[in-house]
Amino acid sequence: MRNAKLLFICLLTLLSLTACYYDHEETLYGASSNQPCTDTVGTVSYMQKVVPVLQSSCYGCHTGASPSGNQLMGTYAADKAMAQSGKLLGTINHAAGFSPMPKGGAKLSSCRIATIKKWIDAGMLNN
Ligand code: HEC
Known part of the structure; x- marks a missing residue:
């Protein structure tokens, strides 16, 4: 007992x-x-919200001297250029005409995609 x-x-x-x-x-x-997506509340900070996501899901393959697919990421200028071209959102949304990213991994959560989209829509600030 x-x-x-x-x-x-x-x-x-x-x-x-x-x-x-x-x-x-x-x-x-x-x-x-x-769970509520709190990352999209207020202004989305590039350094605090976008970089950590890209770091854990993208930078492993897309930084250094020979980034995968010749797609460089990992600096504000490079990440902004990819966002401006439409490739950042296209690939993480698995949109038609883009290679789905992260390659070989699970699609980012809708919260993470919304966070990145909000940063892009707000003008891709270096904040
Ligand atoms: C495991 C390695 C790996 C990871 C992680 C990865 N990529 Fe890629 N990526 C590749 C390779 C390899 C290519 C080139 C072949 C292709 O396009 O599928 C590529 C191509 C691309 C392209 C060009 C594709 C196109 O349709 O123009 C973009 C943009 C891109 N990656 C962005 C990202 C983003 C954003 C992430 C994170 C969400 C990411 N990648 C994560 C390996 C990776």
Whole structure:
């Protein structure tokens, strides 16, 4: 009886720990569709909101001396140029006529795409 009670408490603790970890991951990646997309509130900062997304999903292949597909990213000027050409939004939206990006990876969450779109629509500020 005592052991069963202990086991139950252990299980509950384990469950709550797992839940916490999951929540944390969702916050980090903004992947959940049932959580509000807070990144698009107010002015979208290039440095604080756009770069972290591009860094985790794009820069790995598109920086350095020989970026994939000869598509350079990773500086404000390069990222802005890609945005201006329409390729940034086209590729992450998996729009017709563009190669879907990130290559071989999951499509960015709608929150992340909305964040990048808002930065572009606001004039691609270096903010
Ligand atoms: C795993 C490596 C990899 C990742 C990650 C990656 N790319 Fe690419 N990207 C490529 C390769 C390889 C090509 C050239 C072949 C092609 O177009 O499919 C390419 C091509 C492109 C092109 C030109 C395609 C076109 O239709 O004109 C753009 C723009 C681009 N990537 C943007 C991005 C963006 C934005 C991200 C992040 C959301 C990203 N890439 C993530 C490998 C990658």
